[in-house]
Amino acid sequence: MRISTQSFFEQSQSAMGSQQLQLFRTQQKIATGRNFLTPSDDPVGAARALNVSQALAESSQYAASRSQAMALLTREEDALKGAATILQNVKQLTVQAGNGTLSDADRASLATTIQSSLDQLVSLANTDDGNGQFLFAGYKSGSAPFALQAGGGYQYVGDQGQRLMQVDVARQMPATDDGRSVFQSVQGSAGYVASAAAANTGTGVFGPARVTDATAAGYGKDFSISFAGGNYTVSTQDTPPAVVASGAFSAGTPISFGGLQISITGAPADGDVFDVSTARNAGTDIFAAIGELVGALNKPLTGGGADAQAELLNALSTANVKLTNAHDNVLTIRSSVGSRMNELDALNAGGAARQLMDKSYLSEIEDLDYYAALSEFTQRQTALQAAQQTFASLGGIALFKYL
Structure with a gap:
């Protein structure tokens, strides 16, 4: 079959162009380190890589939420630790106030110390997260949850909402507790x-x-x-x-x-x-209980008789029980915070393991096998050179050379 010169040139040009394109694409893969450059190179692999990338993005978002939740819970745990210490100290001062040898001045001094502890406790109850959001205010986190009233005492002006954070695929965790549950409640027991x-x-x-x-x-x-x-x-x-x-x-x-x-x-x-x-019906507001205790200690007994002594002892007994209940409540909530922090640690460990597996899987899909790619590059380069040499040799054949 006779092949025209034009057909020969067109076919040779097309073949060399194809070889050059394949060589160029192989070179691009080596340069980028990717197994495929466009989804059309490997539609199935591209779809799998997209799914894994989305899973990694979600895992990163969950990790960020867990980090934020851990920061909030750590802040709350510090506040609860301080509150528990204050309540324990006030309990000890309450027992000390029952000593019959104390004078009115001694009890007034204890009252001053307890009042200072109350102020510290209110300050802890109004703790913020460092960004102007108050930990114990529920959803009303933009303002301090406990406000001093004109007639004395503190009123809770927050709500009982819990700020939930999505810390894993199927886990929403409360990152804070409302102030009423912490400072104005008791345990069911x-x-x-x-x-x-x-x-x-x-x-x-x-x-x-x-x-x-x-x-x-x-x-x-x-x-x-x-x-x-x-x-x-x-x-x-x-x-x-x-x-x-x-x-x-x-x-x-x-x-x-x-x-x-x-x-x-x-x-x-x-x-x-x-x-x-x-x-729960005897008055669960620990601020009010401590305020009443301060008032009882500031009331002089001198000249008051046995009834005044009985009034003080009864007030101390009531305050001691309420302080114990409040202390137990704070410890219980602190234990809950600790459990949530432990859960976050476990979720972080599991999330890190999943991320490592997903990254490894994504690497298998997307990352280039350099040994195979370099071998392919060499083969295509050799094939292109052979095609060019063949074209040059055949293109020089003419009948006039043999005349």
């Missing part, structure tokens, strides 16, 4: 709190309320013990109240009711009332 009415005039002093039978009828209700004519009457604080126990009062003899038992010493006056309430 907190026991009863006894207190004396402010209008009491006798010398009755109550002991701790003890649980004798948690299955007894009426257990879990709030009770009041009233005195008249040398007798006591125990009633529920329901509306209307129901009498659950009564009898002749004997100082120091335990009074039993509703699965509870409490002893009262001294001589309660007619009309005196002692409340025995569940912790």
